[in-house]
Amino acid sequence: MAETLPTLLPAPSSILSEKYPxxxxxxxxxxxxxxxxxxxxxxxxxxxxxxxxxxxxxxxxxxxxxxxxxxxxxxxxxxxxxxxxxxxxxxxxxxxxxxxxxxxxxxxxxxxxxxxxxxxxxxxxxxxxxxxxxxxxxxxxxxxxxxxxxxxxxxxxxxxxxxxxxxxRVVKDRYEIALLERANEISSYAHNYVLKCAHSMKNEREAQALFEAICLANGATGQAYNGIYAGGRSAATLHYVKNDASLLSVNAPDGGKEKPQLLLVDAGCELRCYASDITRVIPLTPDSKFTQEARQIYDLVLQMQKECMAMVKPHANWEEIHRHAHRVLIQGFLSLGIFKDGSVEEIMDARTSCAFLPHGLGHWLGMDTHDTGGHANYADTDPMFKYLRVRRPLVEGAVVTVEPGVYFCRYIVDGYLAEEKHRKFVDEGVLARYWVVGGVRIEDDVVIEKEGGRSLSLGAVKEREEVEMLAGQRGTPGWCNYL
Missing domain, CATH: 3.40.350.10 (Creatinase/prolidase N-terminal domain)
Structure with missing residues (x-):
């Protein structure tokens, strides 16, 4: 008999039995x-x-x-x-x-x-x-x-x-926080289940089908946005939307075939008009372990995220937290040998790191995935801040996503390498080993409280050892074997 669709055991917060305020x-x-x-x-x-x-x-x-x-x-x-x-x-x-x-x-x-x-x-x-x-x-x-x-x-x-x-809408009340917490609980559960079953999937669409089915079975009213289910090099596309490529064998740039090393899942359910927005990365290797290059980039992104999340508190300067993510990236690339011949501040000033982290660190979250009141400035000519969707100090009661990433997108990186001011800082021989990684992003939803930031998506595992352990359990969603 096929497995039944898993459902959450904990009941929603009693706050949600009250009327919406x-x-x-x-x-x-x-x-x-x-x-x-x-x-x-x-x-x-x-x-x-x-x-x-x-x-x-x-x-x-x-x-x-x-x-x-x-x-x-x-x-x-x-x-x-x-x-x-x-x-x-x-x-x-x-x-x-x-x-x-x-x-x-x-x-x-x-x-x-x-x-x-x-x-x-x-x-x-x-x-x-x-x-x-x-x-x-x-x-x-x-x-x-x-x-x-x-x-x-x-x-x-x-x-x-x-x-x-x-x-x-920027500052949420207790009811809104309860809705966001429940949406995150459901989405975290779905992320973990997809992680556990990813080894049995042949195509990106299977991950999408499983994630969305688990969310609906657990009370979600839909998806907060079109999810991203990107295997291998496709994860270098920030808002990848195809979600239909093979996870077994894809065309490689040299004309051969390659198996994607990673599956990036950026997805979150919606509950009564309130969104969740979580990103996790899954190893697709036979032993459910990250390859050396993928592990190095995953560990770097996780370090970026942890350090940035520790800086979240009321009145904190979000632009400075965003800058910190770039500094950690640059230091990590210098240690790996991808960057060379420059200090962290020299490479920072040149904006070379923007080739590998072109988006902002995060955005307000609420009824919209990219919620209101962030005061973004898309006319900014500085590539480090052009796509930063929050351009104001953090405020208590708001919810912000913290989502650093590292991407190896040929189109973007080659454009930077065409300029000497960037090319002099990049060892293209070392960089060549990382193209196959595609992209790594780790994202959590964080409510800003008096004492600091509190993650709403802790249920979705992200420590590398835990990710590998859960992936190694190799669950099979028997109810959808027809896929």
Whole structure:
């Protein structure tokens, strides 16, 4: 008989049995607006059909709307009257034509019991906004206002609601942290299971199928993003999306064949609109051990991550932590002989390490994988900081990913080697031994607490000896042997 799909034993936090704190979020946002005499208006995402089809497109709730409502329904809207602290949710009424196909929608009474709002009404019975006076704050970031508000244009503020919500979302409350913790528990469990079964997989898609199935079986509402399941040299592509290559034999640059040494898995589930984002690397050798070069790079990346995580605390300078990751990388490459003829600071100043770590150290995490409020500056001409998604001091209550990596991407590295200021620091003969490694990234989600950073993804093993030990258990997901 095939194995049953494994499920988690621990129950979710009891906090999650409470209502999502919509009104507290609404007040928090209102406090960041310039006036207390007004109304916030937000629409949910609409239900859309796929082009040239009568099938529904996958639905993803608008995060600002969920933040102030906790409501997952499409085609809804809300108002929050700031002076009276009144939050009203408007949900779709019964459509007799759709009931045979989709069943009855959520009723007003069910919504009132489920959501932290003062009143629930149907969308065809709206409360006129103009009657309440003051400004109406609308969100124009990811969708236009689709209905008439009955308010004169001069009383509509289209510029200040989005930055207020973006900033409010940075610091999480206890409920949000509980959601993020549970999403991380589920994803960590899935990562460990994929690690244990990787030896039996013939293709990257099998890793994706197993990870996603375990997440869904354990209560996840989906994936937080399109996962990365990259074997061998494909892991040098930062956002690899194909997830369909062989894990047994692939084309080598010399025209022959090679077996990927590693499988990089960057994947995380979503739980009620809250994300997890974890990356682990799995050895694919017959003995489940890292090869010498892969081990050296894995140990270096793990050192980078540990040292950077130890620096996470309130008010810490994230840019300096990012710089520290590069310093550790440079020192490691000097020890391995990949870098030569320069000091750490000389190579740092030349930005040569950016050829091997081209992305930022991490980003805020919350309802979006790359969450709001990081103040990134993609126009920065400095390659060390161009893609750093957090350009502000760390704050207590925020959640940040810590994800250093080392990548051997021909396209990027060759571009650097074309310039003498970089080439003089690189021993290309030594470097040649590492192309086959592809890339190594280790990523955890860290909540910033008063005493420092606390990892939410400790359940996903990452110590090299533990990774090799779990990989050596060689589990087999019998329920999917048809793969």
């Amino acid at each position: 919509s009104k507290a979020h609404a007040r928090k946002v209102a406090n960041l607006l310039p006036t207390t005499n007004g109304t916030i208006y937000l629409e949910s995402a609409p239900l859309l059909l796929l082009p040239d089809s009568d099938s529904e497109a996958p639905f993803r709730q608008r995060r600002p709307f969920f933040y102030l409502s906790g409501c997952p329904l499409p085609d809804s809207f809300l108002t929050y009257h700031i002076p009276t602290n009144t939050l009203t949710l408007f949900i779709p009424p019964v459509d007799p034509e759709s009931v045979p196909w989709s069943g009855l929608p959520m009723s007003v009474e069910e919504a009132q019991a489920q959501f932290d709002v003062d009143e629930v009404r149907h969308t065809n019975d709206p409360k006129p906004l103009g009657a309440e006076g003051g400004l109406v704050y609308v969100y124009t970031g990811d969708g236009q206002v689709s209905r008439s508000l009955g308010v004169s244009p001069e009383n509509i503020n289209r510029s200040q609601l989005k930055p207020a919500i973006d900033e409010a």
